[in-house]
Amino acid sequence: MSAKTSKTKKQTKKSKMTTACQKCQGKCCRYFALPIEDPEDWDDYDDIRWYLCHENVTVFVEDGEWYLNVKNKCRYLSEKDFRCGNYELRPHICRKYDTEACDLTGDGYDYELHFEDDKQMEAYMKIKFGPKVFDKLNPKSKAKKKKK
Ligand code: SF4
Ligand code: SF4
Numbered sequence: 001m002s003a004k005t006s007k008t009k010k011q012t013k014k015s016k017m018t019t020a021c022q023k024c025q026g027k028c029c030r031y032f033a034l035p036i037e038d039p040e041d042w043d044d045y046d047d048i049r050w051y052l053c054h055e056n057v058t059v060f061v062e063d064g065e066w067y068l069n070v071k072n073k074c075r076y077l078s079e080k081d082f083r084c085g086n087y088e089l090r091p092h093i094c095r096k097y098d099t100e101a102c103d104l105t106g107d108g109y110d111y112e113l114h115f116e117d118d119k120q121m122e123a124y125m126k127i128k129f130g131p132k133v134f135d136k137l138n139p140k141s142k143a144k145k146k147k148k
Contacts, residue, residue, distance in 0.1 A: 001028045026074075033069040
């Protein structure tokens with residue numbers, strides 16, 4: 001779930017759980033996504049490339065907004081019954097989220113862009129800034145240029 005959306009929680013008592021949540025293995029509790037500033041220049045894109053060097057991190061663009069997505073399960077999601085182990089004190093964002101268009105019941109995501117690792121961002125940066133975009137990171141190529 002992203003910090004801009006909301007989520008209610010699968011409830012501790014099975015009788016209170018929605019049918020959708022009963023069938024779900026807690027999809028919405030297995031990641032979080034935070035909006036990040038739109039990249040404007042080479043440095044901004046390279047910072048995002050750095051995020052993407054990390055495991056279990058992706059970056060996506062939806063409705064023109066950039067998000068950092070951390071694919072990391074909440075410590076309170078039980079892998080036995082897929083319920084919340086912190087139900088009484090679950091954060092507000094979990095309380096607001098509902099099953100109307102959630103990760104299980106919704107139409108899925110309509111990403112304009114989705115980067116799953118740094119290599120995908122490298123390829124994007126080469127298209128955006130030109131094939132020599134990373135030359136400045138390599139002192140040898142600079143030295144070669146100066147010799148000419
Ligand atoms: S993704 Fe939807 S159905 Fe699954 S636990 Fe979350 S709110 Fe319930
Ligand atoms: S606190 Fe509970 S409802 Fe919120 S993400 Fe964790 S397991 Fe899910």
